[in-house]
Amino acid sequence: MSCLLRMEAVHFDYRGQKVLRQTTFDLEEGSCSALIGLNGSGKTTLLRIAAGVLRPAEGSVRLLGRPLEAIPLKEVARTVALVPQQLELPFAFTVQQVVEQGRTPYIGMLRGPGRNDRLAVDRALDLADVSSLRHRVFNELSGGERQRVKIALGLAQQPRLLLLDEPTQNLDIGRQVELIDLLHFLRAEGITILASIHDLHLVDKNFSTVLLLSPGQPLATGTPEQMLKPSILERAFQCPPDRHPLLIERAELYRKEAR
Amino acid sequence: MAIEIATVSNNPPPTPPHGEPAEASRHERVRLSPLVLIVLLTVALGVTTLVSLATGAVSISPRTIFAAMLGYHPLTEVQRLILFHLRLPRVLTAGLVGAGLALAGLLFQGLFRNPIADPYVIGSQGGAILGACIGISFFSQWSVFGFSATTLLAFAGSAATMALVYSLARSAGKTNVVTLLLAGFAISNMFSNSSYFFELFDRRGDDNRVLAAWLHGVIGVPTWTELAISATLFAVAALAAVPLMRTLNTLVLGDEYAQQLGIRVESARVSIILIGSLLTAVAVSLGGMIMFAGLIVPHVARLLIGPDHVRLLPVTALAGAIFLMLADTLARTLFAPSEVPVGILMAFVGGPFFLYLLRKMKRSYTV
Numbered sequence: 001m002s003c004l005l006r007m008e009a010v011h012f013d014y015r016g017q018k019v020l021r022q023t024t025f026d027l028e029e030g031s032c033s034a035l036i037g038l039n040g041s042g043k044t045t046l047l048r049i050a051a052g053v054l055r056p057a058e059g060s061v062r063l064l065g066r067p068l069e070a071i072p073l074k075e076v077a078r079t080v081a082l083v084p085q086q087l088e089l090p091f092a093f094t095v096q097q098v099v100e101q102g103r104t105p106y107i108g109m110l111r112g113p114g115r116n117d118r119l120a121v122d123r124a125l126d127l128a129d130v131s132s133l134r135h136r137v138f139n140e141l142s143g144g145e146r147q148r149v150k151i152a153l154g155l156a157q158q159p160r161l162l163l164l165d166e167p168t169q170n171l172d173i174g175r176q177v178e179l180i181d182l183l184h185f186l187r188a189e190g191i192t193i194l195a196s197i198h199d200l201h202l203v204d205k206n207f208s209t210v211l212l213l214s215p216g217q218p219l220a221t222g223t224p225e226q227m228l229k230p231s232i233l234e235r236a237f238q239c240p241p242d243r244h245p246l247l248i249e250r251a252e253l254y255r256k257e258a259r
Numbered sequence: 260m261a262i263e264i265a266t267v268s269n270n271p272p273p274t275p276p277h278g279e280p281a282e283a284s285r286h287e288r289v290r291l292s293p294l295v296l297i298v299l300l301t302v303a304l305g306v307t308t309l310v311s312l313a314t315g316a317v318s319i320s321p322r323t324i325f326a327a328m329l330g331y332h333p334l335t336e337v338q339r340l341i342l343f344h345l346r347l348p349r350v351l352t353a354g355l356v357g358a359g360l361a362l363a364g365l366l367f368q369g370l371f372r373n374p375i376a377d378p379y380v381i382g383s384q385g386g387a388i389l390g391a392c393i394g395i396s397f398f399s400q401w402s403v404f405g406f407s408a409t410t411l412l413a414f415a416g417s418a419a420t421m422a423l424v425y426s427l428a429r430s431a432g433k434t435n436v437v438t439l440l441l442a443g444f445a446i447s448n449m450f451s452n453s454s455y456f457f458e459l460f461d462r463r464g465d466d467n468r469v470l471a472a473w474l475h476g477v478i479g480v481p482t483w484t485e486l487a488i489s490a491t492l493f494a495v496a497a498l499a500a501v502p503l504m505r506t507l508n509t510l511v512l513g514d515e516y517a518q519q520l521g522i523r524v525e526s527a528r529v530s531i532i533l534i535g536s537l538l539t540a541v542a543v544s545l546g547g548m549i550m551f552a553g554l555i556v557p558h559v560a561r562l563l564i565g566p567d568h569v570r571l572l573p574v575t576a577l578a579g580a581i582f583l584m585l586a587d588t589l590a591r592t593l594f595a596p597s598e599v600p601v602g603i604l605m606a607f608v609g610g611p612f613f614l615y616l617l618r619k620m621k622r623s624y625t626v
Contacts, residue, residue, distance in 0.1 A: 053519050074521035082519045089511060090372045091566035097508070104509050105521035109502035112569075157520070 003065075004029045004161055004192050005050055005080075010059035012045055019045050022218040023059070025211055027161065027194060032187045034203045035196040036227075037213030038237050043196040044085070046213065047163045050194070051082035077105035081154035082163045087146065089138055095149050096134040099124055102156025121156050127189070128152035128182065144175035151182065155191075162186065164195040168202060180206050200246055204228060212236055229254065293570040296563060300577035304354070307581045311350045311588040316595060317341055349480045352489075352545050353587035353601070354580035356478060357552055359493055359542035361579025362572070364553025365560075366500065366535040369507040369568055370528060373436050374561075375616050377554035378539045380440060382424045383417045384550075385447030387536070387543035388474070390416020392457040395470060407485070407544070410492065414540035420446060421532045434514075451548055473547035476602015478587050481545065489541050496537040497576060503531055504568040511566070549583070549602045551609020556582055558616065 005027040012020040019042040027033060035043050048054040049061060052068050061068040063079060081102070089098070102124060103117040113121075125131045128148045133141065138149060147167055154162055167183075168176045180202060183193055194211075197203055203210060203224055210227035212220040214236045220227065230251040234241045241247050313321045319338055326332040334342065360378055367376040367383070378384045393416075394409030424446055428439035454474050473479065481489070506527045509517045518524050542549070556579045557571065564570050583601070586608070590601040 048515070051519050053515055072521075073518070073523065077519060077521035084515065087512065087516070090374060091511060091561060093511070093566050097565075097567060098512075101509050101512055101516075101520060104505075104517075107505065109505070112505075 002029050003027070004063070005194075006060075006062045007046075007050070007056075008060045008062075010046075010049060010056040010061065012042065012049065012054070012056050014045065018216060020049075020056070020213075020219075021216055023213075025219055025221050027192060029160070029192055030187070030190065031208050032183065032193045032206070033195070033209040033211055034207040034224075035194060035211045035213065036198075036200060036203060036236075037196075038215070041213040041215050043213060044165055046219075047082060047165050047194070047196060050161075051080050051163055052076045053082065074105040077157055079159055080161045080163065081157040081159035083150045083154045083165065083167060085165045085169060087138075087150055092137045092139065094134065095130060095136050095138055095141070095152075096121070096125070098138050098149055099130075099134075099152045099156050102153045105157060120158055124152045124155035127155050127186065143170050144172070144178070147171065147175075147179060148182070155186075159191065161192045161194065164193070166196050166198055168197060168199055176202060200228065200233070293564050293574065297573050297577065300574065300581065304577055304581050304584075307584045308350055308354070311353070311584050312342060312346050314588055314592055315341070315346060345480055348483065348486055349478055349587070350584055351486060352481055353478050353584045355486075355489060355493055356542045356546035356549065357556070357579040357581070357583025357586075358576040359496075359538040359579070360549060360553040361556035361560075361575045361582070362497060362500065363535045363538040363542070365557040365568070365571055365575045366503075366507070366531050366538070367553070368557055369511060370531045370535070371434070371436065371439060372511055372513070373440070374558060375440065375554065375613065376443075377551060378417075378535070378542075379447055379548075379550045379553065380443055380613075382420045382443035382446040382450070383536055383539045384543060384548065385450035386420025387413040387417040387540045388548055389420075389450040389453055390414070390540070391544055392454045392470075396457050396460075407488070410489070410540055410544040413544045414537055416450070417536035417539045417543070418533055420450065421536055425532070472600065475600035476547045476549040476605065477598070477600040478546045478583075478590075489545055492537060492541050496534050496541070497572075499530075500534050500572060503527065503534070504572050507531065507568040546583075547600075547602060550606050551613060552579060552583055552586075552605060554616070555609060555612050558612075 003026045006025075008024050010020055010023040023046065035046065037043050045054065049056050052061075052071075052073070055069065063071060063076065068076065099121050100113065100117075103113055103120060106117060106120075107113055122131075125134055128151045130145065130148045130152050133145060133149065138146065141149065151162075151164070151167070154164075164183075167179055171179060176199070183195065184206070187193055195207075197207075205224075207224060210222060210224050212222075212227050212232070214220070220232075228250060230241055230247050233239070233247060233250065239247060241251065309321050309324065312324060313319055317337075319334075319342065323332070323334070323338070324342070327334045363378045363383065364376070367378065367381050368374055370376075371381070390412035391409050394407070394412035398408035398412070424439060424443045425434070427442040428435050451474075454470075458470055458474075506517075506522055509520055509522050510524070510527065512520075514524050517527075557575050560571050560575045560578050564574055586604055587601045590599045590604050593599060593604075
């Protein structure tokens with residue numbers, strides 16, 4: 001497997017706060033990684049740096065072996081798509097009009113969208129299962145529907161790497177499962193996935209790799225079994241081991257396995 | 260003529276028991292196909308021009324105008340004078356001012372992601388007024404490549420003010436919309452009222468009244484050369500806006516989204532501000548202070564064909580021209596033989612509309 005994205009010794013400060021320190025990791029093509037860490041540990045910042053929206057203060061980011069800052073914006077946008085947490089629209093754009101924006105990196109200033117662009121939009125709507133919503137107004141959709149539309153917008157970019165910022169946030173458990181299924185489906189389609197996930201319950205069975213951010217610490221990487229140990233989570237999330245059901249549950253699980 | 264009507268919602272959600280019934284009706288938007296709408300508006304523009312030409316202190320019936328155009332019955336010398344030296348330039352000027360303000364409003368509303376941004380509210384008009392006053396007072400005889408110093412200074416004033424307002428509202432890479440609107444409003448007022456001092460120290464007596472009238476938004480009667488130059492500037496700005504409309508659609512998603520989709524956000528923003536400022540400057544140098552045209556027209560256009568800026572550009576320009584032609588004809592005739600400045604008329608029409616939008620916005624976007 002080849003390396004799609006590589007970060008090396010990346011530093012980033014936000015308003016005088018040290019957000020990322022010595023962040024180094026490789027994303028293998030075809031992997032499905034979860035990015036975890038406590039609030040403010042820099043998950044969103046890391047995703048933005050990976051998408052080329054933010055420049056790291058120090059360190060290097062390489063996309064397919066090339067330094068990210070040397071690749072034209074539009075070319076980056078054809079390889080990497082970032083699905084942010086928030087999308088608020090001031091006007092009544094329809095779902096289709098929103099998803100069409102994903103073709104921006106393919107369309108010149110004067111030439112309108114062509115056949116390929118229309119096909120890509122149709123396919124993105126299909127993949128994210130929002131074809132039936134295409135004429136609805138985006139602002140009038142539910143949270144789960146909006147999340148899918150944002151993913152469709154990212155898919156219209158036809159990316160090799162899809163970055164998702166807390167895609168399961170504010171979704172009920174049924175919609176969370178649907179969303180995780182969608183991620184599995186996209187991975188099977190050959191898209192590499194990196195998603196920041198708040199709900200650790202969703203991480204265990206569903207992701208091949210876990211990236212753990214702790215404030216002021218270098219990023220730690222491993223398989224879910226390695227990274228979801230109670231001792232590690234306890235320290236990384238600054239949470240007493242006997243207070244949160246997840247930690248108690250994980251502790252029992254590891255005890256059983258040890259026996 | 261067949262009109263395609265598409266209702267946008269498939270299954271409107273049930274009205275909540277304590278919800279506002281008005282919300283449910285928002286789902287049933289009636290949208291015209293853009294091509295049909297553009298044809299309709301072009302016809303309407305022709306009719307409006309004819310009606311505006313026909314009405315006035317001396318009424319010349321559309322029939323007489325038609326007959327003269329087809330060469331059946333020549334106009335009298337007085338009729339010719341009124342039509343070609345007074346009414347036609349004025350009617351065309353009104354159209355140009357309306358189209359300019361409406362397009363500037365469309366650009367600013369899209370750029371600032373806010374439906375109540377308008378060349379007046381955002382400060383662009385105030386800056387143009389100040390620039391134009393300096394031009395009228397000190398450089399009225401100057402011109403650069405045929406463009407009067409007044410228009411050029413109005414453009415410089417508008418662009419500089421926009422840069423100022425924008426930098427005031429910008430902090431840590433984000434634009435605060437409330438600060439933007441309030442800063443724009445304050446600066447717009449300050450700059451447009453600074454014109455009083457130009458009136459005060461103006462030594463040219465008679466011209467004083469011209470300046471005063473212009474400040475209240477009276478559409479003047481320019482010479483054909485002046486009109487041609489303004490029309491050229493408008494055409495340049497409108498054409499330059501065409502490739503930016505798709506970019507504007509992407510910018511509406513937000514700066515970060517646009518950047519991640521491959522848009523050079525800063526340079527797109529500068530281009531849009533410059534084009535919006537040029538359109539405002541053309542409108543202000545012809546018609547002075549006319550509020551809210553840039554607010555109402557894009558909003559109505561959006562109700563007709565939706566928020567896609569590519570489609571909105573021609574529709575907004577045509578609708579803006581029609582709107583201000585009608586408003587100016589009303590201003591000329593409502594209290595005839597006296598004339599109300601069209602700017603005053605617009606303040607009374609636009610004010611309530613602005614308040615309506617403000618109420619609506621409060622409901623959907625709590626800041």
